[in-house]
Amino acid sequence: MRVAVVGGGIAGLATAALLASDGHDVDLFEQRDEVGGRAGSRSTEGFRFDTGPSWYLMPEVFDHFFELLGTSSAEQLDLRVLDPAYRVFYEGAPGQDPPPPLDVVADTGANIEAFEAVEPGAGAALRSYLGSAREAYDVALRHFLYTSFTRPIALAAPDVLRRLPRLLPLLTRSLESFVGSRFQDVRLRQVLGYPAVFLGSSPDRAPSLYHLMSALDLTGGVMYPQGGFTHLIGRIADLATAQGVRIHLGASVTEVTTAPVSGRRGRRRARATGVRWRDGDGTERLHPADVVVGAGDLHHLETRLLPEELRSYPESYWEGRDPGPGGVLVLLGVRGELPQLPHHSLFFTHDWRSNFDAIFGGRVPDPASVYVCKPSATDPGVAPEGHENLFVLVPVPADPGLGRGGRDGGGSPQVEAVADAAIAQVARWAGVPDLAERVVVRETIGPGDFEADLLAWRGGMLGPAHTLRQSAMFRSSNTSRHVAGLHYAGASTIPGIGLPMCLISAELVLKHLRGDTSSAPVPAPIQPRRAPATSPVYSAESPENPQS
Incomplete structure (x- = not known):
């Protein structure tokens, strides 16, 4: 066809x-x-930034x-396992000094020990939590992800039916509640709750079934393809x-x-x-x-x-x-090294319920939880020698009215204010007081750019x-x-x-x-119905384009 x-x-x-x-x-x-x-x-x-x-x-x-x-x-692909997988910086409770950063590493046993060091009993709780996450992830891969749900009977596999008493409650309970019933320390709750952001949601809005995401990042599953x-x-x-x-x-x-x-x-x-x-x-x-x-x-x-x-x-x-969050992206080329930051860093506010309520209530959070990627930690091709590459992401409301980004502070006032606050926050929390002075390249992207350039509904960052x-x-x-x-x-x-x-x-x-209504992936490799013909890439303006 x-x-x-x-x-x-x-x-x-x-x-x-x-x-x-x-x-x-x-x-x-x-x-x-x-x-x-x-x-x-x-x-x-000389800098190359992934923007997604x-x-x-x-x-x-x-x-x-x-x-x-x-x-x-x-x-x-040339895949590299990241170790640490990521580092978490915490704001700390009001009136208290912030706790030291927590590294999530590529070794599951080491992560269990790190949880235990923060909260007695959390190590065993994490081991059980990851077992549940792995079970949910494996069932999802086998039965729930490769289906359009057009034939529900195909989902009634014996291993699904056996697990229904455990799976069904995960759909009606929030991830926040599920994590909170097992861990008391706010830092550990945040580590286990933040995957909801990858899903365009928040821990109190995402079903606890998505705790399956922890079967990936806490068990050595974070990698990076060289070249970005x-x-x-x-x-x-x-x-x-x-x-x-x-x-x-x-x-x-x-x-x-x-x-x-x-x-x-x-x-x-x-x-x-x-x-x-x-x-x-x-x-x-x-x-x-x-x-x-x-x-x-x-x-x-x-x-x-x-x-x-x-x-x-x-x-x-x-x-x-619900459109999910919007985002302000800040692309920074920085002079000198930044050993304080690994490839991935997360900066969590203490009261992140208020942070999420602001985002989904149409307000820019202040302070905001921030994500920072430093791909130059792994990939030397993304920055000139002697420099670092930083991608800073600040979740904000999905609102194109916040404006578009620009070069060297030339974006909308609201977008640039979010960027300034994020740079100052990373500098303060990570102990890089001169970060802003060392920036040699700065470009911002706002919700207005997602709407205009990607036709994203309400300027949403993810979907x-x-x-x-x-x-x-x-x-x-x-x-x-x-x-x-x-x-x-x-x-x-x-x-x-x-x-x-x-x-x-x-x-x-x-x-x-x-016409395949199964819940299983298509067997690999695809058996083509005819031998594919090789053809060049045509641009719309190409005179050779057979459709022009």
Whole structure:
């Protein structure tokens, strides 16, 4: 079949690669001049910054994806295990000095000992907690992540049924409550609760089933691909083009074209016939297709590219949804070394319930919990010799009204104020008093940039939050209810936020087209229906582009 993929982030690239490998004729349309989407990259004055994901978690998902395409993670990536996995800095209780930082390392036993040193009895509690997390993670991989929940009976596997008495309560109890019943020290609670942020949520809003994330970062599972996450995106793009995918850059899709369905069954009112798109010169073009895959922001795809009567998720649907947090990103090139900071650092405020309440209540938190990535600790190619590369992330409300970022303090006043406060906070908590004076490159990105550049709903940084009503079978579906042949992939859809989830969503599209309703991953490698034809990457302006 002829397939048009809308969006060149990791979900779009992965979907295109898998469908082309399965024998389909695939074109991918990306509005920007480079692929990657949220997993973007910026370079200036010898520094190269990843502007999106920075944690390589759930390695089994990456392994399986590459195996589907006849290769492996080891062949495509140079992965380094981070040790420490990350360092946690604490604000401390009011009127008290902050406690020393806590390192989470690559050795599970050492992490258990570190918890025990903070709180007597917490070591044994952590061992039990990680056992539960590992069980939930393994069950999720086998039964809940590689399914669109179209055939519930497929989920009734014996090992799922045996575990139901333990699994069901995890859906109705918050992660905060689940952790709090096992650990008393606020620092340990924060270490175990912060993975909710990776899911666009907060510990009091995320179901406790997501404690499964701790089976990854506390057991030696944090890695980094040399060359950064932009290198990961490049490898997937190369695999897609090797399978015959034609990538059109600077190609803005303006409409999913459809035709009425005669004698329609159920809710299907139309079928997809292709996409209408505009090149960099403003010329409108029509690309026919049998299948269209929307792999960008689902709100934009549904409310801008389809007529109202064909929308599965109209504007009224989004009015009651949680967009997750926005973010202010601060990209810093720093003169001299920063031994105080490992590859990943987390800066937690003492009262982080107020921190999250502010974010989800529409206010910028003050002070804010902050995440800092220093990839130059692992990858010398991201900064000039004698300098460090810092990526600072401050979660804020998903509100484009906060403005856009800029170079050297040239962003909106609100964005730059958040950046100034974060730099001062990192300097004070980590013991780098001259940090601001040593900054030689500074660039900020705000919620307005996420909305304008990535078409992100409400300027959200990650995608719709993983609350109970926006997780698993309650998340937006991978298929349109009203348009046959229209499918969805990416962070807005099942299974959810994050690079591994986006890879799985791509595989779910493949399963849909194959009629596979199982809850298991597709056997690897893909057995193509025909030999794929190699083709070059085409830009929208290329005179050789067969669709121009």
